Amino acid sequence: MMRRLETLGLGLRARGATAATSRRMLSTEPLPTAPVFEKSMPSLATGTFDWRDPLKLSASLTDEELAMYQTSRDFAQRELLPGVVNATRAGTFDRGIMNAFGQMGLLGLTVPSEYGGAGAGYVSYGLCARAIEQVDSGYRSAMSVQSSLVMHPISLFGTEEQKQRWLPQLASGAKVGCFGLTEPNHGSDPSGMETKAAWDGYTGEWVLSGSKTWITNSPIADLALVWARADADNGAVRGFLIDRAAVDRVQPGAFATPAIEGKLSLKASITGSIFLDGVRVPRCAMLPYARGLGGPFACLNSARYGISWGAMGAAEACVEIARGYTLERKQFGAPLAAQQLIQKKLADAVTEIGLGLHAALAVGRAKERHDFSPEMISLVKRNSCGKALEIARNCRDMLGGNGIQDEYHIMRHSTNLETVNTYEGTHDVHALILGKAITGENAFVSGAAYRR
Ligand code: TGC
Ligand code: FAD
Numbered sequence: 321m322m323r324r325l326e327t328l329g330l331g332l333r334a335r336g337a338t339a340a341t342s343r344r345m346l347s348t349e350p351l352p353t354a355p356v357f358e359k360s361m362p363s364l365a366t367g368t369f370d371w372r373d374p375l376k377l378s379a380s381l382t383d384e385e386l387a388m389y390q391t392s393r394d395f396a397q398r399e400l401l402p403g404v405v406n407a408t409r410a411g412t413f414d415r416g417i418m419n420a421f422g423q424m425g426l427l428g429l430t431v432p433s434e435y436g437g438a439g440a441g442y443v444s445y446g447l448c449a450r451a452i453e454q455v456d457s458g459y460r461s462a463m464s465v466q467s468s469l470v471m472h473p474i475s476l477f478g479t480e481e482q483k484q485r486w487l488p489q490l491a492s493g494a495k496v497g498c499f500g501l502t503e504p505n506h507g508s509d510p511s512g513m514e515t516k517a518a519w520d521g522y523t524g525e526w527v528l529s530g531s532k533t534w535i536t537n538s539p540i541a542d543l544a545l546v547w548a549r550a551d552a553d554n555g556a557v558r559g560f561l562i563d564r565a566a567v568d569r570v571q572p573g574a575f576a577t578p579a580i581e582g583k584l585s586l587k588a589s590i591t592g593s594i595f596l597d598g599v600r601v602p603r604c605a606m607l608p609y610a611r612g613l614g615g616p617f618a619c620l621n622s623a624r625y626g627i628s629w630g631a632m633g634a635a636e637a638c639v640e641i642a643r644g645y646t647l648e649r650k651q652f653g654a655p656l657a658a659q660q661l662i663q664k665k666l667a668d669a670v671t672e673i674g675l676g677l678h679a680a681l682a683v684g685r686a687k688e689r690h691d692f693s694p695e696m697i698s699l700v701k702r703n704s705c706g707k708a709l710e711i712a713r714n715c716r717d718m719l720g721g722n723g724i725q726d727e728y729h730i731m732r733h734s735t736n737l738e739t740v741n742t743y744e745g746t747h748d749v750h751a752l753i754l755g756k757a758i759t760g761e762n763a764f765v766s767g768a769a770y771r772r
Pocket of ligand 2: 465499500501502506507508509533534535536537586591739742743744745746747748749752763764765
C-alpha cells in the first residue's frame with residue numbers, strides 16, 4: 321500500500337511532508353527568501369465587547385427606545401431600589417408606587433395617548449419592564465398587571481365609554497386595577513372556570529358569584545376585571561369591570577379582596593383573593609368585544625411578552641452584583657473572579673442574558689409588525705423565566721453565605737423568579753403549548769378523558 325502511495329507522489333506527504341519540501345531537500349538551489357509583509361492584516365473584529373450588552377442589543381434599538389429604557393432605569397434605581405429591602409422585610413407594597421409609575425408614564429405604555437397612555441411600541445414596553453424588574457419582579461408585576469391585564473383589555477375590548485371612564489385614571493395611577501382569572505380549583509386550566517355571571521332581567525344587571533385567588537393588587541384595587549361564565553350567553557367566558565366603590569356603596573361586603581399572607585416570594589408586591597357574593601354590576605360593566613377564553617388569553621399574550629424582558633432584567637441585576645462581589649472577594653489568595661469555575665458561571669449567565677434579550681426583541685418586533693403567534697410568546701416567556709431563575713441561583717451561590725443576605729438582593733430576585741416562572745402559565749404549561757404546536761398533539765388531558 322505504501323509503495324503505491326509513493327508511486328503516486330503521495331508517500332512522503334502521507335508522513336507529514338509535501339512533495340515540494342522533499343524535492344528541495346535533495347537540491348543544492350538556494351532557498352527562496354521569505355515574503356515580506358509590509359502591513360499586518362487588519363482585524364475585522366472592530367467592535368468592543370461589553371459584558372453588559374454582549375450582543376449589542378442597543379444597536380438594534382431606536383433613540384427613542386434607548387431613551388425610554390434609560391429614563392425608566394434611572395427612575396427604578398433612584399426611586400425604587402432604596403426601599404425594596406425594607407418593603408420585602410415588611411411584606412408591604414407602597415401604593416404610592418402606582419402614582420410614581422403614572423407620573424413616569426409607565427402605566428399603559430402601549431395604550432393610545434388619547435386615553436392617557438404613551439402610545440409606545442412593544443419593544444419600549446419590554447425595555448421598561450426590564451428596567452423595573454432589575455429592582456424587583458413585584459414592582460414589574462404591579463406595572464404590567466395595570467398595563468397589560470387591565471388597561472390593554474379595556475383598550476382592546478371596551479366601549480368608548482369604558483375607555484374614557486377608566487383608562488386616564490389608570491394611566492395616572494389614581495386608580496389601581498387587578499385581573500381575576502385564576503380560581504382556587506382552576507389555575508393552569510382556566511377552562512374549568514366556576515365564577516358565574518347571572519343576568520337579572522328585572523334590574524338589567526349582571527350578578528357575579530364565585531371566587532378568584534392569587535390576584536396581584538386585588539387588596540388595593542379600585543377596579544377588578546373579573547372573568548366569569550355568563551349564563552345568558554350560553555356560559556361563555558366574559559370580562560366584567562367591577563367598580564369597588566360603586567359596589568361598596570350599595571352592597572357592602574359583597575366584594576371582598578383579602579390579602580394572601582405567608583408568601584415567601586414577591587413579598588414587595590401585594591397579592592389577594594377576590595370573593596364575589598352576588599355582586600351586582602350594570603349591563604355596561606361587561607367588555608362587549610371579548611367572548612370566550614381568547615379574551616383573557618389575548619391580555620396574557622401582552623403580559624407574558626413583558627415578562628420575557630422583565631425576567632432578564634432580574635437576571636442582569638444578579639450578574640452585576642455577583643461580578644462585583646467576586647472581583648472584590650479573595651479566597652485562596654486570589655479574587656474569586658479569577659477562578660475558572662466562577663468565570664464559567666458568569667460566562668453562562670451573560671450568554672443566556674444576551675440570547676434571551678435578543679429573543680425578546682425579536683418577538684417585540686414581530687408584535688409591532690402584527691406578525692406574532694402565541695407560541696412565540698410562550699417560547700420567550702418560558703426561556704427567560706427558566707434561564708433567569710437558574711442565573712439567580714448560580715449568582716446566589718457565587719456570594720456564598722452572604723448570598724442569603726437580603727442586602728445583597730440576589731436571594732430576593734431568586735425567590736421572586738420562582739413566582740415569575742409560575743404565573744402567567746407555568747414553565748411546563750408553556751412547554752406543552754409549544755409541544756402541541758410542534759407535534760399537533762394536545763397534551764392537555766381533558767377531564768372527560770380522565771379515568772381513575
Ligand atoms: P384552547 O382550547 O387552546 O383555547 C381556548 C380559546 O382561547 C384561544 N387562545 C388564545 N387566544 C389568544 N392568545 C392565546 N395565547 C391563546 N391561547 C388560546 C384559542 O384560540 C381558543 O379560542 P376559541 O375562539 O377557539 O375558543 O384552551 P385550553 O383550555 O386547552 O388552554 C390550554 C392553555 C394551557 C393554553 C391555557 O389554559 C393556558 O394558557 N393556561 C395557563 C393559565 C395562565 O396563564 N393563567 C394566567 C393567570 S393571570 C396571571 O398569572 C397574572 S400574574 C400577573 C403578574 O403579577 O405579573
Ligand atoms: P396548578 O395549575 O395547580 O399547577 C401545579 C403544577 O402542575 C405546576 O407545576 C404545573 O406546571 C403542573 N401542571 C398543571 N397542568 C399540567 C399538565 N397538564 N401537565 C403537566 N403539568 C401540569 N392569576 C390571575 O388570574 N391574576 C393575577 O394577577 C395573578 N397573580 C399572581 C401572583 C402570584 C404571586 C402568584 C403566585 C400567582 C398569580 N396568579 C394570578 C395565578 C397564576 O397564574 C397561577 O398560579 C398559575 O397559572 C398556576 O396555577 P396554579 O397555581 O393553580 O397551579
